[in-house]
Amino acid sequence: MYVLYHYPYSQHARRVVALLEEAKLAYELRHVAMDKGEHMSPAYLALNPNHQVPTLIDGALTLFESNAILRYLCVKHDLDDWCPVELASRAAVEQWLDWNQCRLSPSVIDVVLNKAFLGDQGDPAAIQRGEEKLAELLPVLDAELVSKKFLAGAQPSIADLSVASNITHLSFAAAEPKQENVTAWLRRVCAIEGFKKTLLQ
Ligand SMILES: N[C@@H](CCC(=O)N[C@@H](CS)C(=O)NCC(=O)O)C(=O)O
Structure with a gap:
């Protein structure tokens, strides 16, 4: 099960949710209360030192940068429809x-x-x-x-x-x-x- 640190107003996080949904991948959304500054907390900075959402957790792997996350999911799950090999x-x-x-x-x-x-x-x-x-x-x-x-x-x-x-x-x-x-x-x-x-x- 993926964990995605997310904020609903984030366009960068929303694109990752869209792919998780389309690929029917199991995920848990963790809301980062950016309006309350939670993205600047030491706990969140330990996951993403850029103090940004999204951050994806896949077991031992922690990944930031939304487009890198999209590419990662496509490669890992052979989502060739979403990221063509041609x-x-x-x-x-x-x-x-x-x-x-x-x-x-x-x-x-x-x-x-x-x-x-x-x-x-x-x-x-x-x-x-x-x-x-x-x-x-x-x-x-x-x-x-x-x-x-x-x-x-x-x-x-x-x-x-x-x-x-x-x-x-x-x-x-x-x-x-x-x-x-x-x-x-x-x-x-x-x-x-x-x-x-x-x-x-
Ligand atoms: N290049 C990053 C940009 C992420 C980004 O800018 N996220 C915004 C929300 S849309 C954010 O977390 N901003 C808080 C900050 O920069 O402190 C990505 O594609 O993931």
Whole structure:
């Protein structure tokens, strides 16, 4: 049985829950009360010195970084549907996982954290920086999805779970994307049962 340290508002944790659900893997969720600073406690820092969720425990293995956890689960359970072995499809999955972490995530965090979660303490410069970056990045995603149902082709992969968890996070800041192909793809990802379960009402 996996143990996943989790916080329901975390887009990084939600993508892992989505895969655990879809793969029907047994897991226990442990809520990290981030609103009360539990992620900074010595007990949690001993598991994840980055003071972040998610953290996965698999027996003696402790693993952080959501995309690394997704890859680990796919390899361990031969989830080839979610992480294809065919080279070109696999390369597309890896490309979008990295794009999500390196390019999309910082702008989503700038906007959502500062506009929605920090309230009056939010930094207007960070919001502007994030919005400008999103205006550049969302058309990149939209162009990719012109001729594809999902990021690596006809079937959803962990790249879709990862990117879509960030895109749905934008709704906390009422900053949902307007691009036609992105919104159609998002509807398809949100219809995946395991992903749907992770969405906050
Ligand atoms: N690169 C990490 C990012 C995880 C992350 O940023 N988690 C946030 C919640 S969405 C967090 O725990 N933030 C608390 C902190 O950084 O102190 C991953 O993909 O797992």
